[in-house]
Amino acid sequence: MLADLMQNTLDGLAAGASYALLAVGFTLIFGVLRRVNLSYGPAIMFGAYCATWTYLNFQAGLLVLGIITVAGAVLAGAYVERLCFAPHRQGSAIAAMVASFALWMQLEEAATLALPKHLYAFPALYEGAPLALGAFSLRIETLLLFAAAIAICTLLYWILYRSRFGLAVRAIIDSPAAAQLAGINVPWVFVRVFALASAIGGLAGYLIAASQEQVTPMLGMWSTLKGLLAMMLGGLGSLPGAVAGGLVLGLVEAHSQWFFGPQARDLIAYLLLFVLLALRPGWMTTRSAY
Amino acid sequence: MAKAAFLLILALLPGHALAQRPQAELACRHAGTDFVYDCVIRLKRAGQPLAGADILVGADMPSMPMAHNVKPVKAKRGQAPGEYQARLDLEMQGEWAVKLRLSGPLRDQIVVNYVFDERGAQPVIRSGRSPRK
């Protein structure tokens, strides 16, 4: 019983690590632009599909595929940023969001036109047996995912707190108007934040695809949903919250599935979010809704 | 408008259920062009093949139900009694709810879910999993 609990916790944290990365990307965009990017997941899927296409045609190695995934996600992200967020910077948030939804549809159709099957194999992150630690088994992929997540978060921290770019980002998160008055080139920061968020997303997508050894057209919507859920659970607009939200989501899912089955897993996660939103604890609603 | 009103009045009369619903099975093969499939439909009722029905075959995607409009085609008589043939032109691969609208001796609509891939169609076996990942 305890062994199951521990195993589920490990699995939950593993899933949570990928959710955390997705949530971090969403939060960067929301925190700085105050907008929700519904094309975030699809941009990641675009990157993953570029890598899959390369793998199918050129049998490329893991490193190359990783780079392509990130590059593809950043490219798609830039496209979305130019078309959906730059024009509405001073304008309507809903228009930006619906525009990002429109591009979501575009990206998804483009991906399924290029690769129409509903499942593609992706090379494994690690070929080999899981580590046996007493009664538990720990997949090496899980360790790699954790390591990657920690590395990315550390890098992000370093960027945000040790660079001028990061200073500008934090200034804008605090108050876009004040940042503008202080002479920060806000639109240019937006572009770079978008690129950074897309890159993180692309890396998350690559890790997810490689650890699951498959890519499906559902990856886009799945990433968007999980990222949004995790971001909201951790408190909108907070980066540490995004990480915490991701890990909590992973844990809640793993344990719910064990005790109540796969449908309950999703049900409980959504219920948790709904109840938290209804109760509106202070830590959750620090950021204004738009 | 008057016709709709008349129908609404007609609708107020209580109803009865049809007994013994027909059953259908599909066997589809990819026809070479995207995303066209040649399908053989086997129609049964109470265990016996159901011959002589007029079938109009349409399809819809379960997710995004009203957004795909596949041109309905009339099924042709097949080899054996109770067998019919139709060529389906779908928009993409994936899971489709194929709708068989029967007229002729029996008026009914049967909906069967199949997953269409690059070879043909497989019936959908629903487990408890939500269709994510």
Added chain:
Amino acid sequence: MDDYAIGVLTNIGLFSFVALSAYVLLIAGEMSFGQQAFFGVGAYSGGILTAMYGLPLPLAALAAMMLGGLAALLVGLPTLRLRGLYFAMATLAAAEMARILFELLHFQREIGGELVGPDGTQGFRGIRWVFERGVEPLDYLLIVYAMLALVLALFLWVERSKLGATLRTLGEDPELAASLGLDVDRLKLGVTAAAGALAALGGVLYAHHNTYVEPRNFDIMLGVHSLAYALIGGLGTAFGPLLGVMADIGVLEASQVLSGYRMIAFGGLVAVLLIFRPRGLLDEQVVHWLKRRFS
């Protein structure tokens, strides 16, 4: 009219109900990702009442609308104080919970030697009201549009009335509305319930047109699409959402030229359109201009 055209037109009519449901909330200042849940409530309850209990469709539709309104209140009450993205995510969570509950719903009766009723993820087959009444597709199309016309008439009446102005004020500036002495909470709840009932009406009609519903019909895609159609068509008039639905399903689908590239074309058009018209094609400015031109 051939079967294909009837099918497309019926789908446009049915989708308009959900789009209008999202529109009503947008006017009142809230963005909902969850109207598909009430569409589903209407579909399942209407189908259960006619297929399993032999109720006539109009009665089943009324009951379904009430249930839809109630379900909407169930979601709207806890989320009354939420705004913007918080509200949107709450509605998303609620709608997904509803969908999963549909997946868990196994409720069947034996009628005429067969099991009829919702069967979890297998869906709810055998809603054969149209066959039991001999209602042809063309007749059903008329029924759908008759109901839609009634709904539109109601909308146009509300738009001209004080209630319409009140709702738009609420949407534009809730603080102003409250300072004017408007009971913001009651208004929001009223709008929420009405939107839920409207979506449920669409759901009942959808279930009986399709003769079959399944939980996947009511997923996020439906909700986000209806929100998009409402915005794209324009927030100036109830005809806006209809225009949005027609633009996507009608024009691009019927012109099979772009088949396979439909979403790429439509998605691009929408993004570009929104740059120039962030409140849609028939936004308040255009509607105002049209009214002045033709009065």
